[in-house]
Amino acid sequence: MEEFITCEEPTLESAACHIGKACYKARMKTVKDLSPVMPYVNAVAKVISFDTEEPVIIFRLGSYKVALRPGELSVATVPDLIEGREAILATVVFLNDLWERRETITPNQRSRKRPQAFGIYKFLPKTNCALCGESSCLAFATKLALAELDVESCLPLQADQAAKGHILQLIAGE
Numbered sequence: 001m002e003e004f005i006t007c008e009e010p011t012l013e014s015a016a017c018h019i020g021k022a023c024y025k026a027r028m029k030t031v032k033d034l035s036p037v038m039p040y041v042n043a044v045a046k047v048i049s050f051d052t053e054e055p056v057i058i059f060r061l062g063s064y065k066v067a068l069r070p071g072e073l074s075v076a077t078v079p080d081l082i083e084g085r086e087a088i089l090a091t092v093v094f095l096n097d098l099w100e101r102r103e104t105i106t107p108n109q110r111s112r113k114r115p116q117a118f119g120i121y122k123f124l125p126k127t128n129c130a131l132c133g134e135s136s137c138l139a140f141a142t143k144l145a146l147a148e149l150d151v152e153s154c155l156p157l158q159a160d161q162a163a164k165g166h167i168l169q170l171i172a173g174e
């Protein structure tokens with residue numbers, strides 16, 4: 001198997017987080033330019049944003065937010081270096097698997113802007129019913145914009161396909 005990248009020891013940096021909770025970002029420098037794998041990530045992952053100019057792609061991998069730049073990858077948020085190493089390893093495994101399968105994937109070269117939570121909120125039912133597990137529709141919209149939740153988690157929205165379609169377009173960066 002041709003490995004795209006190898007796992008190196010990450011460093012730990014403070015990440016923006018809730019007060020009283022230790023949280024960090026694990027960062028790993030790479031010798032290899034990560035740009036070639038980004039369109040494949042953009043084709044299959046839960047992408048939050050993709051700036052093709054810089055380039056940088058931000059996506060969800062499980063509960064982590066991963067950012068790829070040409071010479072580094074970072075994973076947030078982790079509580080300590082032990083989990084940081086595990087999260088980096090999981091990302092490296094994901095990228096190597098993607099690279100291995102690249103001939104079966106149609107790469108997506110299109111930029112995506114991170115959707116604005118309030119833009120999503122406009123199309124939600126605005127009943128604050130909490131069926132999604134969030135305390136309000138705005139809280140749900142915020143998590144949707146960060147790809148922490150799926151649009152299917154709002155059950156009342158499933159009855160309004162037009163509104164759901166608008167939200168899916170926003171998430172897709174259209």
Ligand code: SF4
Nearest residue numbers: 129130132137140154
């Ligand atoms: S389930 Fe939908 S309508 Fe209810 S609070 Fe969540 S986002 Fe709002």
